[in-house]
Amino acid sequence: MSPAAFDCQRCGACCAAYRVSFYWAEADDAPGGTVPAGLTLPLGPHLRCMQGTETQPVRCVALRGEVGQRVACSIYDQRPSPCCAVQPGDDQCLRARQRHRVGADAPTA
């Protein structure tokens, strides 16, 4: 599958597949933090996660739209580091897309 085939705006699978956890100071109630703290939950003393990614079925509270159709991250410029780390076509991406049966690489039913 060519990289051009991984259109994140028509996917969103990775925003609805994994717990998105990160160092607490990435949230905007810490100096220099960006992630809206009100959209996060504490995970012990040092970590937070995006709300909606700590439960099943997973869906980040910041995700807008329908997975596999048309989606957007409502805090794109403020999103936490794990979101920036996922790259279209990498292992996490492929597993998430497979889980949601997005794209031609998904198993047929």
Ligand code: SF4
């Ligand atoms: S699963 Fe891959 S293609 Fe889909 S939104 Fe995430 S990075 Fe983009």
Ligand code: SF4
């Ligand atoms: S913050 Fe944005 S990019 Fe990260 S999981 Fe949530 S919707 Fe997806």
